[in-house]
Amino acid sequence: MRIRKGHLRALMPVLTASALLFASGCASGSGPSTASGAAPADRAEASAAAADDADGTLAVKAAPAAASTALARPGDTGTRARRAALKVSSYDRHTGRAVISQTVRQPPAPSAPSTVTGSTTPSATPSATPSGPPSATTSSAPGRTAEPGRSTAPARIAVGDVIASAPAPGAPQGLLAKVTQVMGETGRGTEVQTAPTTLDTVLGDDKAKGTVPVDPSSFDVERLLPDVKVSWARTGGFHAGPEGAKLPLGSLRVDLRAGVPTPAGAPVHADATVAGFVQVAPEVDFSYGGGGSSGSAAGAGHSGPASAFLGVSGNWTSRWSLKGHAGAAGGPVRVPFAKLHADPVLQVGSVPVVVNLDLTCYFEVSGDGKVSVAVEQDLKGDFKAGGTYAPGKGWTPVDESTMTGTPVSASLTAAGHARATLGAQAAVGLYGAVGVTADLAPYLRGEAQVAASAAVDTGGHPTAAATGAWAVYGGADLSGALRLQLSIFGTPVLQRTIPLGSLHREWKLASGAV
Incomplete structure (x- = not known):
């Protein structure tokens, strides 16, 4: 049979509407x-x-x-x-x-545009009156x-x-x-x-486990001091910064340049300076082990998973220095210089789990102001901090850190002590509820002891002698706490705050004698 072009154009809207109705009818007749x-x-x-x-x-x-x-x-x-x-x-x-x-x-677009005058668009959901809504x-x-x-x-x-x-x-x-x-x-x-x-209402008896890197470009950065620069590197792009193009993929770097101003009113000697950079590749560790119970079992008086873990980890690299006379009356003085925040979303099966990650970079100075310090070191390592849950044991802390330091230069003169920390405090939680706080604090410490004597011999000639020793050390402290909000997993937390514990390591960078 031969169909003219004009007839074909007239039939197209009818054929298209029929095809859509047939497809929607088939879709509704099978499957949930x-x-x-x-x-x-x-x-x-x-x-x-x-x-x-x-x-x-x-x-x-x-x-x-x-x-x-x-x-x-x-x-x-x-x-x-x-x-x-x-x-x-x-x-x-x-x-x-x-x-x-x-x-x-x-719905899929028809193969050719058409307009049906005087009729309604067919619904994707069949009804007794398909010509209307x-x-x-x-x-x-x-x-x-x-x-x-x-x-x-x-x-x-x-x-x-x-x-x-x-x-x-x-x-x-x-x-x-x-x-x-x-x-x-x-x-x-x-x-x-x-x-x-809580999470057990959406994950139920399922099990999930994984470590997900945080996109360094997703961090919102608040600079708290003027001489702070931020750079990052990820697949497909770099952000210009100090040596930004040389950063390992997934890394976030914060540089604190020499000549950091002393905060107004802070009892820190103006000639003590901390300079360098902190580079970290943060990751979120998440696991959930169903099987202990499910959301449907909450009515039976027991809910929550058989296991759970939430934490933050990553690789750490820094090069930084302490120079000058460091002194702080009344104890250490901590000065935050950058705050960073990100809300990475983990896909756990079909469930989007939103992780809230905050990093606060800071330096801390203490000392008696009597020694002149010039210390610089390279520091590399990794860390992991978080909380793990098991029925009968509740939440227990996890704190791991491996750090090694290599001196670039080190010297100390006079007698006294000084210490400077260039660290980061992390807070990680879910859906706005902070669950874990961790403070990774690599530091430089120097101390010197000098004894001097003077006398006049029998001939009237003065003599003087000085003996002593000095040493500089690198170290790292990891501390923090688990918070009540970890109950978001559907697990009980009996204490308001559970200390994460304290991990401490120290190594000698250099030493000398007078």
Whole structure:
């Protein structure tokens, strides 16, 4: 049969609409419904899930730039949260109210543009009247009623649902919350009342473990002194800074130049200076071991995982110096010179776990002001600080550090002591709740003892002699604490603060005699 071009153009809109209706009908007739807002998995997601299930452990990796929201629903089979076609449009941390909206997946575009005059666009969801929009009442989930004055449009979220979201408006550190009340529909989405919840409500009996590097370019930097420079290197880009192009990939470097001004009112001698750089490649360590219980078992009086770990680790490199007369009345004086903050998102199966990482770089000077010091050293090593949980033992600290120092130059004159620290204090938490604080404090220390004598011999000639010894040392201290907020895993914390312990190492850089 021969079809003219004009007839073909007239048939195209009808054929396109029929194809869309047929595709939507097939989609609705097979597979589970997505009325809860859970997005159907694509092939890549299905392959990743299969890889996760191969050994029973969820993959822990850096989340993509547009991390999806995860939804856990108590009535669903299984304990694992699912990716959902939802997003947090706004959140008020003071009231706990949030607006949840849908992310709509558009149907495939037709092969040729067309316009049907006098008819409506077919719905992707079949209904008894496919020529018009779906009815709000037929899509509404049972048991969800809006407050007076609210729209009765379908709410794709229900009381009891748990939402895990990447950073969102009003929740810059991510959101992990349980819906306690559905307020109704607004022009921006469904308004709900939420309450804080714990990770076991979305991870349940699953297991996950991994270490994820933090993108050094993701840090927000606040310079607290004028002579501070920041540089970083990552795959695909470098940030200009002191020797920036020579940094190892994944490294963040903060340089503190000589001539740092003495803070106003600080009792530190103006001629004592600390200069150099701190370079660190931070990583977040995360593990979760389900099996002890799940969110569904919370009603039985016991909840939480069988194991958990949260910590921060990384490689450390620095070259820095202490020069001049260092003195501080009343004890050491600590001067922060840079604050850095990042909110990396870990993808744990389908769940976006938001980690909040803060680094404060500082120098600290103490001494009696009697010795003249000129010490410079190269320092390399690594560190790990965090907390690990096991039933019956609770949370226990983990602190590890391996540091080695090599002197570049060292000298000391006169008698007395001096010490300078160029360190970093880290705080790591989840969804805005700080769980671990760690203070890595590499230092330089010098001390000298000199004894002098003078006399006049029988011939009237004066004589003088001086004996003594001096030495300079490098060292590193690692200390910190576990905080109550580690209960975000769904584990009990019996103490408000658990000391991380103190790890101390010291080595001699140089020595001499007078």
